[in-house]
Amino acid sequence: MAITARDLSKYYHIYSRPTDRLKQMFFGRRRNFYRDFPAVMGVSFDVGRGETVGIVGRNGSGKSTLLQMICGTLKPTQGSVRVNGRIAALLELGSGFNPEFTGRENVYLNGAILGFSRKEMEQRFDSIAAFADIGEFLDHPVKTYSSGMYVRLAFATAINVDPDILVVDEALAVGDEAFRRKCFARIEQIKNNGATILFVSHSAQTIVQLCSRALLMDRGEVLLEGHPKVVINQYQRLLNVKGEVAEEVRGTIRSMGTDEAFTPPPETGGQAQDTTPSTQEGYDPHLESKSRVVYETRGAEIRDPHIVNTRGQRVNILEVGRTYTYTFRVSFEKEVERVGFGMLINTTKGIGVVGSSTRPVQALHLTSVKAGEEAEVSFMFKCAFTPSSYFINAGVSSPDSEDGEFLHRMLDAVAFHVAPTDGRTSTGIVDIDIVPKAIKLGSESGPSGS
Template structure:
């Protein structure tokens, strides 16, 4: 294996035997393999991938797609039915909550046991023990059996052990979803520090924001196979496309599929939706193009043209402003005022504007044409991902974060509720 490769799998597959009744399991044992009394379920099929040292790779897919099975095979807690796995370096993992812990042991005993499993000597664990307990921050519970821990305390200790042993490869399976907000913040900072030091990070998450924030690359699994692999933004949108397709097929009885559509920028991009309508055109009004630049405080204005079939009852446009990695920082859903129907179609033009009260940097605007006025219940007709892009130049106003909320100091109100409490 090349020196820069951390993990490599080739044609990896995992099969389980499914028995309809306990009696079939007994018959299988007595038949000594001469006859099958089971059905095969392939949790993972023919997965080949390469993870390089220092790379951060996310694995996405719906429940049952084989994500956790793949991680367990890489960790060695499961044996593959066929294929091969090669890893280089110390592997630490956070899989199912509390996995690897003996719940009759105290937290302290579990720290030493897990450290030994990861290949550390007692002296090395002694040297790291204070750092582990400080990070977990569970106080005197460190000397109590872990079966008395809450789920949050359990994940705190497990994560502290995993990151404080300085692993070469760190594998995380949705474990951070259990912790509270302050602990998640601390974990994310530690993950960033580990990746900067060269640790290979492989993790499963349904949080596309976290995937976009951390990952260099994303692997999309579907029904146990690699559906696609690529940039976090592209894979997140492909995943969303297929989820939307399933939702629409369920809502419409399979009559209105969601599929890839033409992107309005000739340079290429991601667009998908149904044949019920189209975003015909969009542009910044000051440049008449898909790109523009603004100074802090100027007004950003875009013009959007759309058409929908006359059967669409609540046509609307969703405008989402995103930062460079397509993390959402704001937006709005706006109803469309349609023209009279012509040949089964209705057209509309809408102008949208908002202030460039943003920090200096590059931003994107994603447009969605929908049937409905609520993001939660509307049916997608078309989505043009990051269709428009603009830069903001620094102004004289100093503020924190992406958006200037207009926070200012001022005099206390005459009728202060704080004063009343005192």
């Protein structure tokens, strides 16, 4: 095992008043003037060599504290953690570098901490400088760096010390888009080279794409460990609730069995039963979503999501190039203003392909709805996907609701299959009618003559 954590916990002392801290110094263990705050409670898990494990959870759930204990920068209150191999970490912004040192000096300092000689770091320095791409700022104190420059240098250093284990916190979120793409490409490369990666992110798609397993943390506990898409679906469900409802959802998630958590969601019922997909538009009653996740209602409820063709017929086998409409009904349980609706088409692995939302366009809002009223929502689209199975989400929200969150949402509400079409050459996910062409040319030198 690369990482083994057993009953790992971290408690902080919380004092109601500053004077209580002084009293504690005098009374010692004879009396406590504080209460314990459990940042992490009883966490146990293993990470095998070569695994990529993602950790998700709301802010304050204990993710960063857990990573710090694994990296050895924070001592656990109880429990143990064992790490086998050289570990390189990119934790919260500001950790690992001396702000008074220049970027160059910090690179050599980090290398020395990891056991590299100065000569070894000199051999790696050009690669670090090229990846960070911060120019002359390498010789300036890092306290003068922007957050983006700091992350560039920290990440470039971490990936160029040949780590057996790479730990990445949400720090990459402060980088610009081009640098993030470069970082994730390098993480994929490190992953393919057999390194172990422990990754924290709020990005559902990143976790699904990179990780073979995921953990859901909440209030310092690991609520769920399992397949990335299963964990992400439950994480998104938990984000949408508060109070007593949140406690019920937490209990439901915690009670999920190992088999349920680790079993990849089946693509579709139809694909499992019929290995010869239809080549024509139609409706297959066996082709249904087996991974639908329905959020708790918060004043509205989505009903009967489905796809129809231009003749109004229900379909779930689509043909490339034809026009379809995704539609659902919403019944309202309370009065709501400025109601918006949305949809998102995903691959079976949970990667978002394309979606639509009425929220940015005020003219598409429902100005006001009353309790007991209904709305019919439709999204017309042209099928431009390569042959495969896909899911569609459905959502209804209002900026006037609590926290501006969803009033209701369904993940993987509808499953559909795009039928194969002879003669089409598109690969990937989207079919944009690419027309390939190849012309044979003569030799470059041409015929010789006198």
